[in-house]
Amino acid sequence: MIAVLPLILNVLHERYDIAIESVTPETTLESLDVDSLGLVELMFEVEDRIGVPAPKDFKTPVTVADLVTIVQSMLDAGQKA
Amino acid sequence: MIRKRVAVTGIGAVTAHGDNPHHFFDALLRGESAIRLFKPEDVPHPVAIPAGYCATFDGIASLGRSRANGMDRFSQIGAVAAQSAWQDSGLDRDESLPKDDIGVFWGTGGGGLSTTERSYRDLYLRDKARISPVSVILGMNNAAASHIAMGLGLGGANFTYSVACASSAIAIGEAFRRVRAGETPVMLAGGSETPLVYGVIRAWESLQVLAPGDESTAAHACRPFDQERHGLVLSEGAGAIVLEDWEHAVNRGARIYAELSGYGTSCDHNHLSRPDPAGQIRALAATLADAGMPASEIDYVNAHGTATREGDAAEITALTQLFAEHSSQVAISATKSMHGHTMGAAGVIEAIVTILALERQAIPPTANLATVAPECTGLRHIRQGETGVRVRAALSNSFAFGGSNAVLAFRQSN
Numbered sequence: 001m002i003a004v005l006p007l008i009l010n011v012l013h014e015r016y017d018i019a020i021e022s023v024t025p026e027t028t029l030e031s032l033d034v035d036s037l038g039l040v041e042l043m044f045e046v047e048d049r050i051g052v053p054a055p056k057d058f059k060t061p062v063t064v065a066d067l068v069t070i071v072q073s074m075l076d077a078g079q080k081a
Numbered sequence: 082m083i084r085k086r087v088a089v090t091g092i093g094a095v096t097a098h099g100d101n102p103h104h105f106f107d108a109l110l111r112g113e114s115a116i117r118l119f120k121p122e123d124v125p126h127p128v129a130i131p132a133g134y135c136a137t138f139d140g141i142a143s144l145g146r147s148r149a150n151g152m153d154r155f156s157q158i159g160a161v162a163a164q165s166a167w168q169d170s171g172l173d174r175d176e177s178l179p180k181d182d183i184g185v186f187w188g189t190g191g192g193g194l195s196t197t198e199r200s201y202r203d204l205y206l207r208d209k210a211r212i213s214p215v216s217v218i219l220g221m222n223n224a225a226a227s228h229i230a231m232g233l234g235l236g237g238a239n240f241t242y243s244v245a246c247a248s249s250a251i252a253i254g255e256a257f258r259r260v261r262a263g264e265t266p267v268m269l270a271g272g273s274e275t276p277l278v279y280g281v282i283r284a285w286e287s288l289q290v291l292a293p294g295d296e297s298t299a300a301h302a303c304r305p306f307d308q309e310r311h312g313l314v315l316s317e318g319a320g321a322i323v324l325e326d327w328e329h330a331v332n333r334g335a336r337i338y339a340e341l342s343g344y345g346t347s348c349d350h351n352h353l354s355r356p357d358p359a360g361q362i363r364a365l366a367a368t369l370a371d372a373g374m375p376a377s378e379i380d381y382v383n384a385h386g387t388a389t390r391e392g393d394a395a396e397i398t399a400l401t402q403l404f405a406e407h408s409s410q411v412a413i414s415a416t417k418s419m420h421g422h423t424m425g426a427a428g429v430i431e432a433i434v435t436i437l438a439l440e441r442q443a444i445p446p447t448a449n450l451a452t453v454a455p456e457c458t459g460l461r462h463i464r465q466g467e468t469g470v471r472v473r474a475a476l477s478n479s480f481a482f483g484g485s486n487a488v489l490a491f492r493q494s495n
Binding site: 014015016017037040041044 | 145146147150211213214215
């Protein structure tokens with residue numbers, strides 16, 4: 001069982017040098033300076049770490065919690081496969 | 082036609098010797114090589130070659146994790162060299178500077194080579210169907226110049242010259258023309274190269290021009306002009322210089338290292354890899370004419386001197402024809418013997434050595450030069466660093482594969 005939130009926080013820290021203690025599920029990606037290209041990059045990194053591809057079309061996440069939902073669904077899909 | 086004098090008011094470098102250009106020059110004067118056996122524990126096939134690797138460089142520590150992660154290594158070392166040249170010039174504290182007129186001209190042969198290689202590894206070794214979404218913008222040859230402009234807020238022309246081993250000499254020369262013509266009071270110019278990636282190393286090995294060496298001999302593997310020379314040493318490196326309208330520099334009380342007074346170029350137009358002295362002489366003569374300088378004013382030449390059999394001989398032939406009866410009084414050294422061949426960054430790194438030779442009135446040696454080969458005689462080969470010598474003017478040669486030649490002429494500042 002992979003803990004999704006810590007995984008995302010770790011990627012945010014390692015790629016963007018974001019101080020993760022200040023990040024909550026409600027934090028918006030915009031406030032973290034993660035733009036659309038940054039999101040693609042971030043999803044790419046997550047894919048790499050969990051070994052499951054992102055769905056082709058997902059609703060653009062606004063908050064960290066939205067991101068957790070997407071990654072959790074990727075993990076669930078990966079387990080079914 | 083406006084013709085301004087052009088001052089060099091800032092220098093910065095990241096080389097295998099470290100990131101301080103003055104300490105770098107001191108080490109060269111002492112004849113100290115930073116070339117070591119480069120032996121990464123690489124997958125799938127290890128390599129071991131003498132190389133100039135910037136072992137102490139830490140992109141994340143210098144630039145911050147977020148900036149560094151958005152850059153290929155060639156951009157990282159370029160950005161650090163540029164930042165240090167800019168600070169050195171003192172222009173970072175000049176509030177009145179028209180920064181939208183100031184451009185960055187950069188040189189690189191290969192650009193983001195590690196990004197390219199990482200992408201191919203993902204595709205072919207890890208069998209991934211997709212590669213990093215930032216591969217394109219990390220790998221492109223003009224990425225370093227753009228990062229430098231963003232970091233320093235410079236809004237003028239931003240060009241990258243890719244002319245193999247003459248890339249950054251040409252970037253400097255073209256920037257020089259802009260300042261001399263009065264188009265802008267300041268330009269930042271230089272280049273960066275990080276060729277120590279597996280595919281690139283193998284490509285150079287295949288060309289059979291790399292100097293051999295092991296753990297104990299690597300430091301002395303590169304022997305320009307020597308009877309026993311066996312080729313070049315691949316190296317990483319970056320350098321940057323600030324070029325400034327002379328009056329602008331004087332008015333703000335800037336430290337002037339030297340005057341950049343001439344620039345000349347030519348193409349051999351007959352072979353991709355075999356240099357032709359006739360083409361080199363045309364570039365050398367064009368440089369002296371551009372500088373309005375008689376050959377007899379040149380006291381030192383920082384040679385292209387890569388330590389290949391053909392290259393060194395061709396360069397000496399060109400120089401002895403140019404200097405004619407003065408040849409034996411002209412000091413020459415090839416500092417690649419100590420920092421290796423930094424490819425697209427070679428022009429600027431060696432320009433910095435030339436500039437410091439003028440500023441310090443000191444000449445670094447060609448290391449490892451035991452016996453001058455008969456085809457390389459005729460000039461005053463420097464084998465031990467010399468201090469307290471007279472250096473009025475000096476040339477820095479860059480003769481690239483493809484037959485593109487570029488020469489820069491510098492004068493002592495006062």
